[in-house]
Amino acid sequence: EALEAERREAAPALELVIRDADGTVIRRVPAPAEKGFHRVAWDLRHPYQGSIETPDNWQGLPPKGFLVAPGEYSAELVLEENGETRALAGPVSFAVERLYEGALAGAPMAEVHAFWQAVAAVEGQLSAARYALDDAVETVEAMQTALAKTPAAPGELDARLHDLRQRLYELDQGLNGHRSKQAIGADEVHRVGNWLSHAKMGVSSSSYGPTPAHRQSLAYAREALAPLREQLNGILETELPALRAALLEAGAPWSTGQVVPAGE
Template structure:
């Protein structure tokens, strides 16, 4: 009270319920009120593993126990107070970490991602709002951005999406040549970084169950009471088979309220986290081969964005949270003068668009070649012969094979790993795609590559359309010679 010149001893006898031989594990002054102090005690050396946390509102003259609902066998090692919310506290115990934002009411255990182990020390990284926990024998654990706990209360109706911290705009590098530790082996220890992009925290009051889940839950309750479980009607089972399982979807919006991406989130009661890697929705050509694969478009520009949480019930998306707003910021100013970010992102989109169009052209070309092969087979089964039709069909087949070679290169060279005589459109696209790995913007070579590839595509699409038109009259000619009908899908 006087800068350390005089110290006042506090007798343990004045602290209600505290054993006289207890050890002081931690003592902290309140960060916002000079009269308040918190103390953590430990009596396990005498076989007493009870938790002891006390709070004083008058500089230690009187004390109040705030252990509340912490289990009786869970001694406490550390206490730490949030630097922004005076009511938010964390404690390190013999069996994990707890928090409260109502110190006189309830403590809640933080159990996801950390073992049920002794947490001997706690620290807060104030800039990032990260909680660091030092364990006994199990290393260090970090809870990234716990700021959502400041807003948490038990009066949440259905769900709450907390405002995320702002994220940085940059391209990740694989410093070891691959993902995580690449080929370094098991002896090379690394810990996971926080997910790249924006990390969202949300709270669900309850998990959303399907009709089948609810039926099984009810049957389990009946079994536990030794009551009869009746076999459900077939109509009930059929309806369950048709039902779309409930799920949680996070929508990401641009500043003009356009949907940037929809992210599948976790349908689980309590706190959950999901991250957005700053990419837009993929415009990849969809087919039966890839429609179920996870795909992403190019990275968006930095700026202002928003997000909202939805529940998907029977295929319908229904909002369950308010909109939250956040920013994506450049990580730092480039050493070399970069092009405008708008130009860079537009170039990325141009590359992806051309890649998708060329891929679609390849798929269409493959289907058209298959169609011509079917037409040739149809001609072979016709009751009449016509050399002109036969010649046209094989000419079309050759045109398609030549166009395929112009687009994709020589098949005979490819089979033995020999390079093509001239670069294909794919060579130019991949040369331009290297700009996707940085934020400086496209080089002249990359711009030239995409221009050449675009011109090639324009030429190919004209050739493809001409072949497609040439097929139409031949279909009529085949009917005239009594050839089998063709499924023109």
């Protein structure tokens, strides 16, 4: 039992916990839990709000969140061990300041930060929708394989799966663009990702603030994403579970996402 308990034991973890002036946790920065002297730096950014599956960029760097607003912050070194946490050092207070004022008057910092957060929220929704759609497509493909091994004549379930697959294709086009046009470099530009990219790229490395064009792009992205998200959630929450149940009832073999079937 002692050996098994040791096998299950998680390694100790150190984190630098960043809080704002109100005590709200802004970031948890991993720190080396090893012997010796180590330096841990916070990049003055919020955590990335997109899917945790988002890969590194072409430079091999992980995705980044938006900058925090100038103000008072604190850092505390926390140890997590065996499911319990305790502070090792801090909290230490410090100020985040704007480096300089630009030649042109920008928007108030509170307004800039609010826009950053709005962009991050839509970016998180779009990222989640894309990965959820990929998972739904894989699930339907698995269901198709299971259906082919079901002791039942082709009919209603085949039609339901076909209809669902076609609607997933439509959602993919809404979220990611026209695949056939992209293959020949003729993709349309007015889609969710393009509008969001315009809003993000214009403000992600600047504290000047959004222009009317950036605000309009974010509004377009939010408006276009809303019905797609609603349709996708309906499929994930209602249609896929119903199809899983129907397949099991028809005698289909188990596939990923289904409950463990009962015995005789």
